[in-house]
Amino acid sequence: MRTDAGDIIIALDAMGGDHGPAVVLPGAAIALAKRPELRFKLFGDAARINAELDRLPDLKTRSSVHHTDVAIAMDDKPSQAIRRGRKTSSMWLAIDAVKQGEAHAAVSAGNTGALMAMAKLVLNTIEGVSRPAIAAIWPTLKGRSIVLDMGATVGADADQLVANAVMGAAMARCLFGFRQPGVGLLNIGVEEVKGVEAVREAGGLLREAELPLRYHGFIEGTDIGKGVVDVVVTEGFSGNIALKTAEGTAHQITAVLREELGKTLLSKIGALLASGAFRRLKQRLDPRAHNGGVFLGLNGVVVKSHGGTDADGFSSAVAVAADMVENDLVDRIIKGMKLAPHDHHEGDQPDAARAASTG
Numbered sequence: 001m002r003t004d005a006g007d008i009i010i011a012l013d014a015m016g017g018d019h020g021p022a023v024v025l026p027g028a029a030i031a032l033a034k035r036p037e038l039r040f041k042l043f044g045d046a047a048r049i050n051a052e053l054d055r056l057p058d059l060k061t062r063s064s065v066h067h068t069d070v071a072i073a074m075d076d077k078p079s080q081a082i083r084r085g086r087k088t089s090s091m092w093l094a095i096d097a098v099k100q101g102e103a104h105a106a107v108s109a110g111n112t113g114a115l116m117a118m119a120k121l122v123l124n125t126i127e128g129v130s131r132p133a134i135a136a137i138w139p140t141l142k143g144r145s146i147v148l149d150m151g152a153t154v155g156a157d158a159d160q161l162v163a164n165a166v167m168g169a170a171m172a173r174c175l176f177g178f179r180q181p182g183v184g185l186l187n188i189g190v191e192e193v194k195g196v197e198a199v200r201e202a203g204g205l206l207r208e209a210e211l212p213l214r215y216h217g218f219i220e221g222t223d224i225g226k227g228v229v230d231v232v233v234t235e236g237f238s239g240n241i242a243l244k245t246a247e248g249t250a251h252q253i254t255a256v257l258r259e260e261l262g263k264t265l266l267s268k269i270g271a272l273l274a275s276g277a278f279r280r281l282k283q284r285l286d287p288r289a290h291n292g293g294v295f296l297g298l299n300g301v302v303v304k305s306h307g308g309t310d311a312d313g314f315s316s317a318v319a320v321a322a323d324m325v326e327n328d329l330v331d332r333i334i335k336g337m338k339l340a341p342h343d344h345h346e347g348d349q350p351d352a353a354r355a356a357s358t359g
Contacts, residue, residue, distance in 0.1 A: 006037055007037050007038070007039045008035075008037055008038055008039070008104050008105075008322050008325050008326065009038075009039045009040070009041060009102070009103045009104050009105075010028075010038060010039070010040050010041070010103060010104065010105050010106070010107055010318055010321055010322065011040075011041045011043065011093075011094040011095070011097040011098060011102070011103035011105070011106040011107070012024055012028060012040055012041070012042050012043065012094060012106075012107055012108070012318075013043060013044070013090045013091045013094040013106070013107070013108035013109070013110055013115075014042045014043055014044035014045075014048075014049050014090060015043075015044040015045060015048075015071035015072075015090040015091075015110070016071075016072070016090070016091060016108040016109040016110030016111075016115075016305075016307070017074075017108075017109025017110060017305065017306075017307045017308070017309070017314075018074070018109075018307050018308045020044070020048065020071075021044065021045075021048045021049050021051075021052045022052065023109070023309065023310060023311050023314055024042075024109065024314055025042070025049065025052040025053065025056060025059060026052070026056065026311035026314075027305075027309075027310075027311040027312070027313070027314025027315040027317075027318060028040050028042075028059055028063075028314070028315070028318060029056045029058065029059040029311075029315075030311055030312060030314075030315035031315040031318035031319055031322070032058060032059055032062060033058070034315075034319070035319065035322055038062065038318070038322060039062050039063070040059070040062060040063040040064075041063070041064050041066060041094070041097055041102065041103050042063050042064065042065050042066065043066045043068060043090040043091075043093045043094045043097075044067075044068060044071065044090040045067065045068075045069070045071070046065050046066075046067035049065050050065060053065070066093060068088060068089060068090050068093060069088075070084065070085050070088045070089040070090065071085075071089060071090050071091075071110075072084070072085050072089050072090075072091045072110050072111050072114045073111065074110065074111050074307055075111070076111055076114055077113070077114075078111075078113040078114050078116070078117035079117075081111060081113075081114035081117065081118070082114070082117055082118060082121070085114075085118075086118075086121075091108055091110050091111075091114060091115060091118055092118050092122065094106040094107075094108060095115075095118055095119050095122045095123065095300075095302060096122050098122075098123065098300040098301065098302070099122050099123055099299075099300060104301065104325040105300070105301035105302070105303065105321040105322070105324060105325050106119075106300070106301070106302045106303070106321075107292075107302075107303045107304075107305060107314075107317050107318055107321050108302075108303075108304060108305065109304070109305035109306065109307050109309065109314060109317070110307065111307075112134075112151070112304055115295075115302070115304055116132065116134070116152055116295060119132070119295055119298055119300075119302045120132060120298070122300075123298040123299045123300040123302070124298070124299055125297050125298060125299070126297055126298065126299060126330070126333055126334055126337060127334070127337065128163065128337035128338070128340060129163050129167070129297035129333075129337060130159070130160060130163070131152065131153045131156075131160055131163075131297065132152050132153075132295050132296060132297035132298050133148045133149035133150075133152050133153075133163075133164050133167060133168075133236070133295075133296050133297060134148060134149055134150040134151055134152045134236075134293045134294070134295060134296075134304065135147065135148035135149075135150065135167070135168055135171050135293060135294045135296050136148070136150045136243060136290075136293050137175070137290040137292065137320070138224060138225075138232070138246075138290065139225075139290055140224070140225055140226060140227030141225060141226050141227050142226070142227030143227060144175075144176070144227075144290065145224065145227055145229065145230055145231065145232060146168050146171050146172050146175070146230065146231045146232070147168075147224065147231075147232040147234070147239060147242070147243070148164050148167070148168050148231075148232075148233065148234070148239065148296065149164055149234065149235055149236040149239050150236065150239045150240055150243050150293060151236045151237075151239060151240035151243075152236050152295070153235075153236045154235070154236050154237045155235055155236075155237065156198060156235035156236070157198050157201075158198050158199075158201035158202040158205060159202075159205075159342050160235070161185065161198060161199065161202035161233055161234075161235065162202050162205050162206060162209075162340055162341065162342075163297065163337065163340060164233045164234075164235075164296075165183045165185075165202075165206055165211075165213065165215075165231065165233045166211060166213070166333065166336040166337055166339075166340050167296035167297055167333050167336070168181075168183065168231035168232075168233060168296070169181045169183055169211070169212060169213035169230075169231055169336065170212075170296075170329060170332035170333045170336050171231075171294060171296060171324070171329060172230045172231050173212070173327070173332060174323055174324055174326075174327035174328075174329050174332065175320070175323055175324075175327075176230065178230060179212070180212065180213060180214045181213050181214065181229075181230040181231050182213075182214045182216050182228075182229040182230045182231070183206070183213045183214065183215055183216060183229055183230070183231040183233060184215075184216040184217060184218065184219035184223070184228060184229035184231070184232055184233065185199055185202060185203055185206070185217070185218050185219070185233050185234070186218075186219060186220075186221065186224075186232055186233065186234035186238065186239075186242070187199050187218035187219065187220065188220070189218065189220065190217065190218045190219065190220065191218070192217075192218070194218070195218065199218075202233075203215075203217065203218060205341045205342075208341065209339070209340065209341045210339065211336065211339050211340065212336060212339075213231070216228065216229045219232065221242060224242065224246075225246070288309060288310065288312045288313035288316060290316070291305055291306050291309050291313040291314070291316040291317050291320075292304070292305060292316055292317035292318075292319070292320035292321070293305075294320060294321075294324060294329075296329075296333065297333065298330075299330065300330065301321055301324045301325055301329060301330065303317050303318075303320055303321040303324070304317070305317035
């Protein structure tokens with residue numbers, strides 16, 4: 001719930017990510033300049049936080065600082081992070097602020113596995129959701145899509161894939177304003193007989209269910225970038241591979257293009273003439289503009305920023321968190337899960353849930 005003044009309070013793990021307060025706070029300042037209704041609770045080393053705030057007076061007036069000496073390292077295993085940082089780390093305290101009603105959302109650029117493990121312990125999952133999922137914003141030829149799960153857990157049964165569809169559709173309604181988002185199940189082919197049993201069963205459940213979404217059917221990997229659907233549903237193993245493959249391909253194309261355009265005088269002239277188009281292409285595919293993985297299925301809003309992003313990228317993650325709060329993401333998921341059908345063969349497959357990290 002928002003405050004009477006209409007403010008959205010965001011709890012920030014100021015120590016998270018590769019650069020800590022040096023990126024987190026300037027990123028929050030950028031977000032504040034665009035959305036003056038934001039307020040921040042900053043958790044971490046008070047000396048480092050205040051040193052940054054002294055250079056950001058507008059942010060300083062809209063923030064409170066909460067000191068802790070404990071920060072979770074990017075290479076900590078989730079179990080180690082919980083033992084070392086339970087109730088005392090900047091990451092844990094930011095999430096706990098959401099549970100206590102002191103903040104509407106938490107944002108961290110820290111260790112993904114630790115953030116997910118702590119978020120589950122502190123906030124618990126929504127009724128009907130056995131596993132949270134990480135949803136990412138994916139640039140497409142038609143605009144943007146949501147893809148989940150991007151690596152919260154490995155493997156999924158039919159019920160979990162249906163839950164991902166419900167949660168992804170709720171996020172699409174929050175982010176894009178769609179009443180009936182188009183949802184597709186990622187598969188190795190579009191024919192109904194293809195794919196593993198869990199995917200086929202989930203397709204059958206979604207086809208027959210009366211949910212606030214439009215089920216498209218199966219889609220293939222090549223359809224993600226085309227924007228065939230608003231929400232792409234998969235499990236964490238294949239979702240994370242798809243994400244890393246897309247990121248790697250984008251870097252490869254950029255490197256090859258730069259190399260080829262600099263080889264001859266004619267190609268250099270062509271590059272100069274097409275500089276405007278290249279600039280617009282870069283803007284459309286800029287990962288900073290799409291930064292912010294939302295942890296769906298929790299009793300609270302938690303957003304994961306890429307650990308290596310800059311201030312502009314972190315501001316995007318803050319904006320995503322604010323959008324989720326403003327549009328009542330959690331309530332939308334709760335209502336959707338009450339309508340979700342269930343696979344009557346539950347338990348036929350072993351639970352392959354293992355913490356994973358998107359890096």
